[in-house]
Amino acid sequence: MKKLGKIGLIGLIASMLISLAPIPVKAVSSANTLAGLRKDLAAFEQQKRNNDNKKKWTQSEIVQKNNDIANAKKEIDASEVKIEEAKQSIEETNEKIKEYEAKTEEVMSFYQIMMGENSYLEFVSDSSSMTEMIMRIDAVEQLIAYNQEQLVTLEDLIKENEQRQVDLKKYENELNSNITSYESKIKELDSDLLELADISLSIEDDIQSQKDAIKTYEQMGCREDETLEACIARTSSNGGWLKPVPKGYIVSLFGYRQGNANVSSNHSGIDIGVSEGTTVLSSTNGTVVTILHTNCGGNQVYVQSYIDGKPYTVLYAHLKSVSVSKGQKVTQQTQIGISGGYSTSTLHGGYDRCTTGAHLHVSVSETVYQSYSNFVAHLINPPGYPKTKGAWFYSRTQWFD
Template sequence: MMKYFKKISLSLLSLLVLITWILSPIQVNAAKDPQTLGDLKNELATLKQKKATNEANKHSAENKIKANEQAITNAEYEITKAEGEIEEAEAKIEDSNVKIEELKEQTEKLLIFLQQMKNENEYLEYISGASTMTDLMMRISAVEQITSYNQDFLKRLEDLIKQNEQLKIDLAEKQKGLQGKIVNYQAAIQSLYGDIESYDKFTLDIDTQIKTMQSQVDAYVKLCANSPKAYLGDAELLSDCNSVPYNAGWLKPLNSGVITSTIGSRWGSYHNALDIGGNKEGTSIYAAAAGTVAGIVYRYRCGGNMVYINVNVGGKKYTTYYYHLLSVNVSVGQTVTQNTVIGTVGGSSTARSNGGYDSCTTGAHLHFGVANGYYTGTINKANVITPPGFPNSKGYRFKSRTDYYG
């Protein structure tokens, strides 16, 4: 019975632990926007370090290309050298074959002559006084020695031919191996050039970010120097430096338009704003609410020219953001009103498909978003909201800045 109660107790304890684990809050790491002047400066330093690392990687790739090019040169030299050695081996083989034929012919004649000397006719010649017995024996011995030497030399020549034939095979294999190495070196060089192209693109991108961040740092250094909490230095909150005007309500950022894309998942990624079409490039874009320009990004590869404005509407803090601008008419730290033209509609001539730099647009439109809280750049999607006065639905049209949905 006790064992039964122990089993129930253990089961209940396990269940309680499981329920506690399920109900425990899950920690999510969200992207953090800089809160203090020091944070902003640290972001700038981080970007500069990334650029330095990228430049070092590019330099390393360039050195590897040079090393592979030298390896190709060395391999080509070895191939040429092997070709010469093969030709030399072929010449030796041909020369040996000629000598072999000559020796064979000479040896055959000597053997015939030797055979003739051993015949009775030779003795008859000796008897008839043609030669002495000693001369005859010496001639037979000499012929036998020459014949033996020729046969030994013939064998050496045949061995030499075999060696040269094997040398040709070995050299051909060496050439084949070197050609394979050259192909690998060329593939490595091609890959490294691809890496360098990526590093160059990254440099263009990081340079834009550094320029943007530097302008933000410079602007906030001036703003924070004139705030009541300037004594805090780099620990001063950006929100304390930024005097954001109060708004009673919202206006549309354009005089008219139609929603062509909504907030949410799109093509495997998150779309953090409404796309507003129906306007040609160069159309004026207004601030949806009065505020302070907190950040500007120029010619970003996905978003083009982008403007971030911190606003206060009804006592709540928001960041409004405008992407794919053809031109930007404001600067970081500038206070804007709802009648300020912050820029103009872009997205067509700036599109990568039309020869531009922006890969995230195919036609003229405004990417307009609103997020809770103050940001100077990257928006935390958890704080993205549907812009007040708009539905998050495709096809919605408005004909004036005061049209308000809802």
């Protein structure tokens, strides 16, 4: 019973440790047979079809939003014209009111003079008859009534125009806020589009990468009877992690990314916002294990490193050009290449269908590179980067926990 209790306790501690450990990435079987590789290919093709659909949807959404913005801007222009018209109409009405007021005053003063004692006498003496005088008084009274009526109508018109101006201003504000929301929506959609399909490899490219890896490990002097990890540990120098560029911001985070409605994917790394042509340096000391050139990921450099007791493969993708060669030893001062992502995109006359704008994609896999599927199975969130989209880093040594 005592023995079982001890085992039970160990089991409990072990299960506690397991529950505290991060949830492991679901392992994908490393394809080491042709059948397995063919299966991977079918999956790649399915993924490509899904991503093409997502991309089409997002692009049509951007066109739609751009139309919405153009329409909203037109409506604002029209609304501004209407406001101008209303202001002018109010001014004209005010002029008319002034005229009527002047006329009324004239008529009123004439009426007062006429009704005054002296004028009355004058008037009587001037009049050929009493009847004519009464008729004149009547006409004056009617004129006054008419003018007052006109004034009321004009005052109503002014009130109406003022209300119209208030309504139009409100409408204009609504349209402006629509424009703002359309513009932010466009930005969001653009960033979703930056790299929709993620990196994917054809079966031929994966086979090539495996051949490259074997050759690299042979060159490194790995012995037939030692594990690849032991070989990497023995032949690598630990330099920790540096950022590959002196500054940049996080365009897209690692892992599941939810875009708009249908747009979501599992992102294999982080996208760093840098302008095209930026010098990309190696994050780690290590060896270039393979270099691939594909139509989904562009120029890709895979560097094998060993840091603080663990093997890592670091990938730099969508490069405009590459400055290293397969099997080359690199340090953290070695230039890997220069960044691309814009001119390399099929949208801008390039060949890489998995990028839409300038950026550097960095993936980190906690493994010795064997095959692409094995690399994907051990992906981790690249260490030391900001954890929020849009956040900047400003030096190669800046570290974010």
